[in-house]
Each structure stands twice: as structure tokens, then as C-alpha cells.
Amino acid sequence: MSSTPTRDMPDYEATRRDFQWERPEFFNFATDVTDRWARERPDALALHWSDEGGRERVFTWRQVRERSLHAARFLTGQGLGKGDRVFVMMPRVPEWWFLVLGCIRAGIVFMPGTPMLTPKDVRYRLEAAGAQAVLTEASCLDRFEGLVGTDAAKCWVSVGPVPPGSPWVEYTSAEQPEAAEDTFARTRAEDPMLLYFTSGTTGMPKMVQHTQASYGLGHQVTGRYWLDLTPEDRHLTLSDTGWAKCAWGKLFGPWSQGACNVVYDFRGRFVAAAFLRMLERQRVTTFCAPPTAWRALVLQDLSRYDLSSLRHVASAGEPLNPEVIDAWKKATGLHIREGYGQTESVVVVGMFPSLEPRVGSMGKPSPGFDVSIIDDEGREVASGQEGDIAVRVKPERPVGLFDGYLQDDAANETAFRGDWYVTGDRAVKDADGYFYFVGRRDDVIKTSGYRVGPFEVESALIEHEAVAESAVVGVPDERLGQRIKAYVVLAPGFTGSSELARELQEHVKRITAPYKYPRDIEFVTDLPKTVSGKIRRTDLRALALQGPAAKD
Template sequence: MGACHAFPSIEGAIMSSASPRNMTDYEAVYRSFRWERPEHFNFATDVIDVQASGRPEALALLWSDEGGQARRFTFAELRRHSLQAARFLTDLGLRRGDRVFVLMPRIPEWWFIVLGCMRAGIVFMPGTPMLTAKDIRYRLAAAEARAVITEASCLERFEGLVGTGQVKHWIALGEVPSPWIRYAPEEGTATDGVSFEPTRADEPMLLYFTSGTTGMPKMVLHTHASYGLGHTVTGRYWLDLTPEDRHLTLSDTGWAKCAWGKLFGPWSQGACNVVYDYRGRFDAPRILKMLETQRVTTFCAPPTAWRALVLQDLSKYDLSAIRHAVSAGEPLNPEVIDSWKAATGLHIREGYGQTETVVVVGMFPALEPRVGSMGKPSPGFTVSVIDEQGQEVGPGQEGDIAVRVAPERPVGLFQGYLQDDAANEACRRGDWYVTGDRAVKDADGYFYFVGRADDVIKTSGYRVGPFEVESALIEHAAVAESAVIGVPDERIGQRIKAYVVLAPGYTGSPALATELQEHVKRTTAAYKYPREIEFVTELPKTVSGKIRRAELRGSAR
């Protein structure tokens, strides 16, 4: 039970109809877990094709959009479509190792194309449709992309870019003008006899660009093993998936979270991947109705979505099919967790990881939840809190979250930052990979997030994590969302400033600001109260939905 296996052993794991609880004894699983390190591994052939062979009619992808359209695909159909995609791309002349920038909304073709890239050994680079032409230009140049694949509705994002740089193929779905090539693999594209040379597990598979919360995005290189095989831990132990599940993760296709919960995680366990394609602003009632009608059994959402969902009257929706709920991206306020549990009986279990990793810390189903904690280390990972010298600190002491990479590097960790020796050196401290996040670990091994190392506020001799203050603020009924930063102050080093988005029905005023300050003093240590409060209509965020505190600090100077 404790081992995470590569193909062919993975076949037994994903084909079985095991208990809905893949982990009933955390310590036993953690102790017995061993990574298998195959010489060859390809998620498309070693997972999707195994499913297509053993369960050809099992539902793999259940897609719908806000207009009421719906499409369903079995594993056999997924195999066929992805083979057609691979054939289409290679017929154009794309070869193993070529980098392809894929910017598409949540449509089934995105999954066909990225699986097709995997089959052919083409390195895909996901991007969100929210990127600007400037963002895209940077990515295409930095990665030396050989092709672009998008949808007709996104062509304006590439204005002024077509024909520039090293991009040779400009491909798009739908009716597109020259020099764009129409993506139409199903028009006579045969798959019989289509095969590709075996893929080494350590070959490059995809490039992600970091969120860029503190600087220009870095290129994160993953191999077929690090994400394709590594996310078995995410799907089996944290998402707790089985072949009987219908799983929904709320994520854009451009985010690493999509790989976690809309690609490798669910399909590594043979679960059905539920996709809801919405193009406008987040609509909490619509999402809740979709959870009800699609009978979603396991659900993952980012904190921004969870905060909006619990503001609804949850009693109006039949959410009884949901048996497991998780959150990742940023810490989730305990108040939100309590609201969801009161309505559904389910604790939202947090998980921690990065674009660079699979889930490395999680509140796994076998763990007793602790308020404010993100859980314990994932099977296959040694995670700790270390100091500047690379030494582990004691319980209750704040330090840097780090993953041990020596003497053996975990499978589910990225290969490195591409073309960035300085970043690769900066994230290594002795035998540890340093994540850049701060935390405290208690005597029982539970982790408590403090904040990004750059976000921690030093005020009056104290160190304050912004999340502590934000969590206290959101307990107040007037607060829908908040972001906290440190502002330079000659007297106390930094003073705490809060940006507050108000809940419906509230209006910002000096009196309300004072009320919120007093509320924080009562809720947490008095020195953590925000000396300044600014009411705003929205907070600056990265394309993956994380708050850009660096931008707030820059504007506050």
C-alpha cells in the first residue's frame, strides 16, 4: 500500500477499485513509501493507454461550459484524440525536445494536445489566456519556442508577435487567418500503427513559468518522471482518488494547479476529470450548481474561490456527493474551513507545493485536522524547517520550508530553473532545496505556514507573517478579502498595512477601519494589528490567483 509505483506497477494501482480511503494510516504509508525510478516513463502511454486498454469505456473527461454545452470522452477516445494530436504535430516537423507554447481556454482539445506532446517527446509550455502580448513575447523568447498553439478567440493575445522570433509554426483552432495554421487533426488523421520511440523518464516534458510574485517569471523544467509519475502522490494520497471518482479542480489551463488536479492527479488514479469552462468572472452560485448536477465527489479550489463559495447559502445546493474537499495555492483562513464544514460536514484539507513540485505537505485524509496547519510531509519527501545554515530548527521555531534532495532526490521535484544558474544556486542550501516560504513545525510534525520569505514583516522587533493578520481580518463579517504588507517606518522598522476588500453591504469608513483594527487586536496578538487600513475594490494578483504583495509594497512606498 505504501509504494508509489511506475509503470508497469502503476497499472495495478490505477486499475483497482480500492477503498475510497487510499491512506488510512499516515505513519505506515510514510514509512513504507519508496519511489520507483524507471528508465522509461511516459504518462500518455504508460497511464492513459493502460486505462484505454483495461477500461476503454470508462469516463475520462466530463466537460461542460457556461453556455450549457457538454462533451464526454472515454479513456479510449482520449487515447485516440491524443494520438491524432501527436501525429498532427510531428507531421508539421516538430521533433523531440522542441518547445511548444500552448495557450488555450478550458476546452477538451487542450488535454488532447498536451497528451499528444507527451507522446511525441515535445516539451509543452502552458499559458493562461489572461496573459498579455508582452507576457507572451517574454515567454516565447526566453524558452526559444518553436511553435504556438492557441484558439481563434485568443488570437488578439498574439498581436504583433506572429512571424517574430524563433517560432516556426503558428497553430490555432477554428477559422484563422494566414499565416496561422488551422489545428484540424481529425480530418483524416489515422492513428493505426502510430507509435513513438520510448521516452526516458528523465527527458524534459514541460516548462512552467513561475507566478512572478517577486520578479520576472522563472522557467521551471519538469521531466516525464517529476510530474507525470510524481503526481501519483498528489492524486492517490492528497486528492484521495479512485476510478469511481469524479474530480473537479478549479484552475485555468495555464496554471501548474491544472497539472496537479486536472491532468496527472486524477488520471493517474483512473478517475473522471470534470472540467467546467467559464470565461467570465468567477460565479460562485454557478460553480455550486455545477458541483450538484455533475455529482462531483472530490473537489479542489484555491482560497480565493473558497472564500467566495462560503459566502453563499450552501443549504440551497445538494452537495451530498462530495466526500473530499481540498485547497492549495495559498493558506486558507480557518473561518472559511469552519463555514464549509458547518454546511457539509467536510473539513477542507490543505496541501502545500509549488510550480516546482508535486504536493510536498498535506492534510491527508488519515490525519486529524489541526486549525491553521497545512499538514505533514507527503510520502516520498523529507520536508523540514531550516535556518540560514541549513540546520533543522526545533518545534515552534520559524524557518524556511525545505525539501531534502541529498543523498537521494525525490522524484516529484523539478529538474531545475532553465538557463538560470543564480536561481538554481539560491534555492539550494546544503542537502536541501529551499522553497522560499517560511513556516513553523510543531512537536508532532504538523506544518504552519507563515508566508513568503520576502513577505514576512519585521515590526517593533517582532516578525509577523501576513497570513496571520489576513486571517484575523477575514473573521470580521465586513471583510471579503484582504492583503497585508509591511511599509517602511523609521521608528519601528515596518508598520503593518492592510488592504481590505469589503463584503457586500459594507462601506469603507474611518470608523470601520478602527473597528477592524480593534478586532485584530482581540483576535490575535496586539502587536500584529494593522496601523493602516486601505479599502479597495480588488487586489492585484498573479495569473494563477496569488496576491502580488510585492506590487502593493511598491505602490505603498
């Protein structure tokens, strides 16, 4: 594996000390960033798309500019204008990138959604946001059943063939004449650009608004320092287009640094072996995936694949079990470097390439962010003490943080505590400034007078060869307050039994503090997850009240 040192952060502390946010009056990611690469590197690859069938489409920076100009003119030709909100639901097709850049260029606010959403999910999003238009693809048309032609939106656009006589308008990607100019009005840095819906681990999704600068400029920290990208890199982030992770690693992060965005379009379940063959074939240099994918990848015989082009790999979305990090490093020599952030932010804590990795830690605060652990009164706690992960927003709000939750005063009141934005996640910071994730505030288990983070129990379980994946929740118990219950997906070749459950319980007792072992274990074929791949522990807690289990 390559051991190229980090390009722009050889010294973490010096970079943090000297970093200053750009705060321009006007900013637009399409005109100020991607168009700049089109001028400076017009014939370099910006987008390399391939699918499961082996088809490929490649686009240079010049072509990205031309096709996004065409998209912007098409959208404004449909009567859409600056500030209008459009819902975008597409699989990983190149047109997603062209239409999104077209929206940004024209000042239209885009709202990504995953193709896994149901018609009910879609209706909620269109109505909650007051969408003016829908941009989708032919394979997703059934998700809009009962909505097309209603006042849920005034404009319905699809990439690919549309039903004859329907309200759908067909969009075809095309290049503008090379001399075409961008004639759209300039966007201010504080103008809204993007509206995300939170993944909804608890309750209905909230609307998270980002400005032109908060993501367009903020993700330069993600791409430059955490993903460590250069214009010579071929970067792939494994993500659906509806996830915030797509913005992190498939749009703003890599393209802010001029890297080629490698896109693998698969429509079914994630197949680890096929994905590894694609990494090998495409000569990917930097790669980011969620923990669910990493856990599947390390179950493969990695020696069968030529991954020598990789120089840097990362994980985000949820904490990654140390055992998975160790397995990958033994096979490839590369440490999987974690990053922490939310739909509401860019990367705010990361295991940056210049940091010495520490097992179980998600790293240190990003340049431009003052991140700490605070108590319920907004006071910073001592090293080693658990508290809320918080980002300082006063006296100056950092670029890269959301505007706030739209139409939700209660959520905003909860999220901001004194000088801090409170993430809702719990962690511990050690004396050297490394952060260690504990869990979502609502997920921390209180048992026998102790507080237990589900992640530490899950990490202990996954060390056992029989466990492919696990999720841990607390369920009511008259004697203990809460008892720890584990849902376990078994690795190939293992069968669930009461004997195996007891073996796993003893295994956890040996690996971690005895009071943290799961008193209930239930074997399942899969775990309920949000559309972004996060475990829905609220569903598991409800299931725990009625489902069978192997009990202590």
C-alpha cells in the same frame, strides 16, 4: 455528505514508512498511464466538459487515446520533434488535453500559459524559452499580435477558424482508427516534458523544467494520497490551463488514478452561485479550489445546493483562512484539506484524509518526501521555531521535484542549500510534525522587533463579517522598522469608513497578539494577483508608499 474513508492511506505513518518511488528507465505519461486506462477501462469516462451555456462534451479513455494519437501525429507532421518546445495557450477546451498528451507522447516539451497573458508576456516566454511553435485557440489570437509570422516561432497552430492568408494552421480534433498504434520513440524518465514559468510574485518569471517522471510519476502522490482519488471518482479542480494547479488537479493527479476529469469552462469572472450549481449538476465527488474561490463560495447560502455527492474537498495555492474552513464544514460536514507545493514540485506537504485536521495547519510531509524547517546554514530547527520550508535532495533526489531553473544559475544557487531545496516559504513545525505556514520569505513583516506573517493578520481580519478578502504587507516606518498595512475588500452590504477601519483594528487586537494589528487600513474593490490567483504583495508594497489609508 459521504464519509468514505481514504482508499490508499488508512495509516499515514505506515504509508510514509513503506513508500518507495518508482524509478523506471523509460516513462511516458501518455503511453504508460492514459493508454493503460484505455486498455483497462476503454468505455469509462475520462473527460466531462461543460461550459457556462450548458453545452457538454464527453470523452471515454479510448477516445482520449485516439485523439491524443491524432494530435501527436499532427504535431510531428508540422515538423516538430522530440525536445522541441511549444507554447500552449488555450482556455479550458478539450483540445488542450489532447494536444498536451500529444506533446507528451511525441516527447515535445509543452509550456502552458494562461489566456490572461498580454502580448508582452507572451513575447517574453517565447523568446526566453526559444519556442519552436505556438498552440492556441481562436479566442486567443489577439495575444500574439505583432508576433505571428516572426522568428519568435516557426509553427503557428490554432484550434478553430484562422484568418485567411495568415501563417496560422487550423487544428481540428479527430479520432484515429481504432487499430492505430503508437509508433513514437520511447522517452526516458529524465527527458524534459514540461516547462512552466513561475507566477512572478517577485521579478520576472523563472523557467521551471520538469521531466517525464517528475510530474508524470510524481503526481501519483497528489492524486492517490492527497486528492484520494479512485477510478470511480468525478474530480474537478478549479484552475486555468496555464497554472501549475492544472497539472496537479486537471491532468496528472486525476488521470494517474483513472478518475473522470470534470472540466467547467467559464470565460469571465468566477461566479460562485453558478459554480455551485455546476457541482450539483455534475455530481462531482472530489473538488479542489484556490483560497480566492473558497472565500467566495462560503459567502453563498450553501443550504440551497445539493452537494451530497461530494466526499472530499481540498485547497492549494495559498494558505486558506481557518474561518473559511469552519464555514464550509458547518454547511457541508466536510473539512477543506490543504496541500502545499509549488510550480517546482508536486504536493510535498498535505492534510491527508487519514490525518486529524488541525486548525491553521497545512498538514504533514507527503510520502516520498523528507520535508523540514531549516535555518540559514541548512540545519534543521527545533519544533516551534520559524525557518525555511525545505525538501531534502541528498543523498537521493525525490521524484516530483523540478530539474532546476533553466538559464538561471543565480536562482539555482539560492534555491539549493546543502542537502536541501529551499522553497522560499517560511513555516513552523510543531512537536507532532504538523506544518504551519508563515509567509513568503520576502513577505514576513518585521515590526517593533517582532516577526509577523501576513497570513495570520489576514486570517484575523477575515473573521470579521465586513471582510470578504484581505492582504497584508509591511511598509517602511522610521519608528517601528515596518508597520503593518492591510488592504481590505469588503463583503456585500458594507461601506468603508474610518469608523470601520478602527473597528477592524480593535477586532484584530482581540483575535491575535496586539502588536499584529494593522496600523494602516485601505479599502479596495479588488486585490492585485498573479495569473494563478496569488496576491502580488510586491505591487501592494509599492502602492502603500503613495496610496491613502486609514491610519492609527
